[in-house]
Amino acid sequence: MIKKSIRLFIFLTLVQLTNAQTFIQAYQDRANKVSQSNVNTYLQEFEALGVKRTGTAQNTNAFNWIKNKYTSFGYTTANFQEQSWTSNGYTSKNLIVTKTGTLYPNKFVIVCGHFDSINGPGTNDNGSGTSIILELARILKDIPTDYSIKFIHFSGEEQGLLGSSRYVSQIVNGTSPKMDIKVVVNLDQVGGLATKANTKIYCDKDQSSPTSNNAAAALVVQELANCTTLYSPLGVDFDPAESTDYVPFQQNGEIITGFWEYEGGYNNPYVHTANDLYVNMDPVYVYNVGKAAVGAIQHFAVASTTTLAVEDISTSKVLESVEFYPNPANNILNLKISDTSKVFTFEMTDMSGSQILINKENISRIDISHLKPGVYLGTIAMDNEKTTRKIIIE
Numbered sequence: 001m002i003k004k005s006i007r008l009f010i011f012l013t014l015v016q017l018t019n020a021q022t023f024i025q026a027y028q029d030r031a032n033k034v035s036q037s038n039v040n041t042y043l044q045e046f047e048a049l050g051v052k053r054t055g056t057a058q059n060t061n062a063f064n065w066i067k068n069k070y071t072s073f074g075y076t077t078a079n080f081q082e083q084s085w086t087s088n089g090y091t092s093k094n095l096i097v098t099k100t101g102t103l104y105p106n107k108f109v110i111v112c113g114h115f116d117s118i119n120g121p122g123t124n125d126n127g128s129g130t131s132i133i134l135e136l137a138r139i140l141k142d143i144p145t146d147y148s149i150k151f152i153h154f155s156g157e158e159q160g161l162l163g164s165s166r167y168v169s170q171i172v173n174g175t176s177p178k179m180d181i182k183v184v185v186n187l188d189q190v191g192g193l194a195t196k197a198n199t200k201i202y203c204d205k206d207q208s209s210p211t212s213n214n215a216a217a218a219l220v221v222q223e224l225a226n227c228t229t230l231y232s233p234l235g236v237d238f239d240p241a242e243s244t245d246y247v248p249f250q251q252n253g254e255i256i257t258g259f260w261e262y263e264g265g266y267n268n269p270y271v272h273t274a275n276d277l278y279v280n281m282d283p284v285y286v287y288n289v290g291k292a293a294v295g296a297i298q299h300f301a302v303a304s305t306t307t308l309a310v311e312d313i314s315t316s317k318v319l320e321s322v323e324f325y326p327n328p329a330n331n332i333l334n335l336k337i338s339d340t341s342k343v344f345t346f347e348m349t350d351m352s353g354s355q356i357l358i359n360k361e362n363i364s365r366i367d368i369s370h371l372k373p374g375v376y377l378g379t380i381a382m383d384n385e386k387t388t389r390k391i392i393i394e
Contacts, residue, residue, distance in 0.1 A: 021226045026305045027298045031231040033139045034290040036379070036388035039131050040283050042069075043191075044353060046127035047278050052117045054090045054156045054163075062115050063093055066130065066153050070097050073138045085156075085166035092116070092155035094163045096171075097137060101148040101301065107180045109301045110150045111136060111293070112164070112245055113187040114157030118272055124191030124261075124281045125271040126157070132187050132290045136297055146302035147182055154245050157188075158272075164245035168252050183220050183300050186246040186258035189271060190289045191281035193263045194351060194375045198285035200235040200262040201228060201292065206250055207240045213255055221257045224296050231295025232288050237262060259289055279351040283377070284390040319387040322380055328392040335364040335380065344382040348391065351375055368393060 049065060050058045067080065081096040101107070113129030121127070130153065137151045156162030172179045192198035203225045206217035225236040239260060241247070246256035261268070270276045297303075323336040335346060346366065348357040356376065359366060371393050379388045 021223060023230050024305050027295050028231055030139050031291040031294040034135050034287055034294060036287045037386050038135060039287050042131035042134055043123055043127050043278050043283055046130060047121045047123040050121055052115060052122060054092045054116045054159055059092055059116055059155060063095060066095055066115060069134050070137060073141055083167060087162045087166060090156055090159055090162060094155060094167055095153040097151040099149045101146050102144050103146040105148050107182050108148045108150050109182050110152060110184045111297055112152040112154060114154045114245055116155045116158050118158045120274040120276040122276050123278050124276050125189040128191035128286045129187030131286060132293050135290050136293055139294055144304045149301050157245055161245060161247055165248045168248040181254045184246050184249045184254055184256045186244055188244045190259050190261050190286060192261050192285035194280050194282055196263040198263050198282045200237055201289055202239040202260040202262050203236055204241045204258040204260055205238050206256055208250060210253060213253055216255045217257060220255050223299060224257050227296035227299050228292040232292035234288050234292055282390060284388060319382060319385055322387055324378055324389050324391055328394045329368060330394055331369040333366045333368050342382050344380050347379050349377050
């Protein structure tokens with residue numbers, strides 16, 4: 001009896017160790033492939049498309065802009081599904097892009113977010129989530145994953161989750177047998193506030209009815225939090241699931257979670273207004289949430305653990321260690337770079353993207369005494385790679 005108990009204990013311990021989340025270097029290497037430059041570009045281009053109210057030409061333009069991004073990443077017609085829908089007097093389309101898994105092609109990790117907006121361009125709500133999904137799709141395109149991934153861009157969220165509701169009723173439940181979903185991860189309003197430090201992110205926890213999926217969702221949200229702290233510099237907190245596009249999935253009995261900005265949230269003064277703009281959010285925060293998302297989706301989809309070649313990651317590691325100090329700064333900004341033998345350039349832009357200062361002389365002590373107080377972005381470029389940090393000048 002004692003021997004059987006010992007064997008059972010050893011077996012359970014091995015199962016726990018097998019399923020435990022541990023740091024995987026290949027996942028970090030891919031998380032480091034999130035590009036601040038890409039994030040900035042996506043956000044600014046998204047904003048320039050205007051108010052994307054469902055049913056308008058601007059909404060259609062945003063849909064086409066997103067689809068064109070996937071085409072530029074190398075996705076083809078075989079990956080695309082366009083779901084047209086009409087509800088409550090609105091007509092629009094959802095874009096579904098599928099990356100097929102190697103072991104479980106018919107079981108799906110869904111990563112989703114909406115692209116429609118009201119009363120403004122919605123650069124935070126939800127250009128931020130849209131930008132991260134695009135970076136996820138770009139980085140993971142050629143990475144083998146055990147489970148299939150669906151990158152989904154919903155419209156009609158602001159009018160009452162119309163696009164995601166139609167997707168669940170018409171496609172998830174319209175599949176025979178019903179679509180097999182491992183987890184749904186939603187990205188909505190993860191842009192933060194320009195004037196805040198933005199060092200934490202909410203991981204959304206399902207506490208709603210039906211309760212049959214709550215226990216499984218509690219495990220998933222903890223895994224999301226673990227991935228966040230493993231693969232990004234962000235701290236985590238938990239909040240109840242929000243009124244966003246994973247709700248129709250949750251009500252359908254699926255396992256859901258997602259990210260929601262810690263600073264701002266429902267108290268963000270800019271969302272759903274004409275001032276939901278790039279200048280009022282924190283693109284570096286979007287970059288950091290993107291790293292967390294890349295780590296998490298790799299975990300949920302069980303991505304290949306083969307590490308990148310050393311030459312592919314060496315520069316990224318140097319750039320990851322870059323520090324700007326003091327921050328906030330007054331008269332002098334110092335740059336700390338671990339490998340001082342490499343040639344680098346430094347530039348500062350304001351939040352509108354206008355270049356304020358450029359230094360091409362490998363100088364690590366920058367005079368900023370002539371700059372007005374405010375929030376800026378500092379970018380260091382080295383060996384054709386860049387990293388950007390937010391700088392506050394007092």
